Amino acid sequence: MFRAWNPAQPEITDLIVRHDPRTLERLPVRKQDVLDVFASFQNRQALGAIETLPAPDGILDAREIDRLFVTVHWEMQRLSEEFYHGPRVYEVIRAVIATIRARGFSGPLRVVDVGCGIGYNIRWLAARTPLASQGVELTGVDLNRALIKEANRLSTAETLPCRFLHGDAFSADHSGQIYLSTGVIHHFRGEALLDFLRHHQRPETHAYLHFDFQPWFLAPYGSWFFHFLRMRTRLARHDGVLSAARAHTADTLVQAARTAAPEFASGIYGARIWNTPAPRVFHTLIGVRRAFLPGLQQQFGRLASRLGELR
């Protein structure tokens, strides 16, 4: 079990779908290549999960992988629901939007959820908050075409005022004023993390909010217990726990943000529960243009104590 928690290794989902970085077209993935990666880490749990994936002629069956991804993302939405992630996102984004508006920005604001998957955050915001009617364009972007198709199907089924696009969230076509992500940022390590954060330094972008697991010594154990109970697919159980083990510390995130995106004042939001030493499961890397900094604390109101130092 503990070899499956080695943070040096990638997650299974990082490897079983590959895209051409230029065209974003799906590339074939050899099952043996994926197995070899986890064999080098002696991660038997991952090997067991990958062995079950269908691979005619040694190439992972793209349709079956898409089905698995959708199944896993439905399960992940359940965790978001249990952790009331929608309200958590809204409490931060509402304050950030109010700050931007208070500084005189009256045009349409586009919120872009990076790596949105089946778009739970954006669909929740569209369904449960007045943001769309207040001139906020709610958009989700993901490299995975199957997940984007599912996100659009779900939002159409409920006639939600939001949209989902296949592609690169930081491309000129999809860029936004506020970037958002959940459980994405730990997938970027080292230089890739700096590159990811550097992408925010575009003139139209005012703020970013990246939610991710907060690492502490009990996090993988808690994550293991919770995934064992709540998740049904081997892949989700494996990657969910590994995510908690791979999560970046607040220091790593803040240092990276301040280095890669110096035009933004950045810090951590919501690290502790009720100002006690008890950590929240998720913390948020928050960054805003320095011009917006003075009014931000005020817009958080009674939640201002959750906001760490932004600089």
Place this chain on the structure above:
Amino acid sequence: MKLLALYLLALLDGLLCGGRVSMGRCALIHKRSYYTRALLRGLLSAQAVSTIALLVLLGVASLSSHRAELRTDLEAAAARMLWIFVPYAAAVVGSLALRILPSTDLRSATSVFALGPFTAIRPVIMIVGVFYGIAASRLMETRILGLFVLSLMLSLEYFLNRSAGFRQAREIRQLI
């Protein structure tokens, strides 16, 4: 009266099993009708299980040469089981009730510290409750009936989960 209380607890358990197996299998935001159907499915399954248990109990009673003694023994076993099941049910319902409070942290905490662990120990509670109930029974019929009902209740969630899994897999196959 004690058997009726056990029956009501079985219905509650079925209701919650129905809800639990449906979670993570529908990605809409508005899911009230989906969950209502799932809860109803669980409730009806528990009713079916209870009906089977009742029919077996009536069958055993009709064949028994000491019906009055059997009834007393069953009532006594049921009373002992309630000592285990009622506090567990109260703790589960109490945790669910806490979710009415308007605090995301508190609501999430009920999942992490209460509902999750309670789900994990459900089979253990069932086994302990039934064994505690039948341990002091004087009649073999009571013990066999207790174990029969235990096997039915333990298999309830398994079959509900399998059925929900088939429906989900079929739906995803139609989508992709």
